[in-house]
Amino acid sequence: MKLEKELVAASSVPLVLSILSEGDSYGYAIIQRLKELSGGKIEWTDGMLYPVLHWLEDQRLVRSRWIKSESGRKRKYYSLQPDGRQALRQQKEQWTLVTSTLNQLWRPKYG
């Protein structure tokens, strides 16, 4: 199943913030975590993640720093900031409201 472009765009911020709430991470690992969680069903074009990460950094929701990996190459790690946790709480409330409303509408009706 391929998600529609608009839904991918709308869900990118809560998805990234939620993954970062599990701990600091970098672009490639974020994509892998997303594939793992969705069973490979949510597929982003990898390059689209970076504008989202940079936008989150601009909004001070996340912070980045370069750290040397075991391979010797530097990776840019992102960590959630207090404003990011606040934004994630708001996103959770909104998405929970939408999904619970849809669940009620789509619940099989008996009798």
Added chain:
Amino acid sequence: MDNLEKLVAEWRKTMMTAPNVGRETLNELENHLRENVGQLVRSGMTEPEAFQRAVTQLGGAGAIALEFQKLDQGTWLPVKLVTGLGATAALAFAILLIARFDAGRTSFLLASHVFLVTLGYTTTFLVGALGICFVGQRCFSDFSPSRMHSLMRTTFTFGCAAVSLTAVGIILGMIWAKAEWGRYWAWDAKEIGAFAVIVWQACFLFAHRFACGTARGVLVMSVLGNIVVGLGWFGANLLYGGLHSYGTWNYSLLLLAAVVSNFAFFLIGLAPAGWLRPRKVS
């Protein structure tokens, strides 16, 4: 592996043509590409196949650039104004001096000296004006990293222009002074002022490039440039200026007010960001 390095180098070349994708972002994307290639090779693909798949998954230069373009907040209004003012000032000074030169009232060397030094000093004032705008806006909200980066780039460009114009202007002035007054340099008030200004401009660029100070520190520091140029340019006229004395009107109070107000802006710049922002009542 050599083959992979060649492929990555080619890919970097293509990506570098994309606007809005800076070197740091490119390094980040390259890391992603290499990690993906490594993973695909471990899963059994050949290196060229893995590279092609990883590039497709990452997306084309145009598509990525387009996404980054959406982040671009546009140029900050004070930067536009200052750039416009700088260009207008350069044009106005040039026309004025060409008119004087044509009328035979100024030699070419003196006209060039006055033009370059005036433009160099004015450019330093423009950097200071950006510093004041930065301090003013920061009282209400902090700057985003991308806007801060763009502001730092602008002030560095203006700083480089200011020091180059002033330095060449002073050298031309020295050559003219040797021919007309019989000496290159005499440490009169105007010359001490010029020396102070160029030392300041060099210190500002040094702080910008090499010092450990923060971007905020450098931008707040730029406000002090207004005081140095104000005293070096206009303050020197109030003192006995030797051969440089132009017999101007006494504007010492105005100059004092300018110095005090710029110093006040500098002190305000040391306050935390958003200290004047209205607090929400919960």
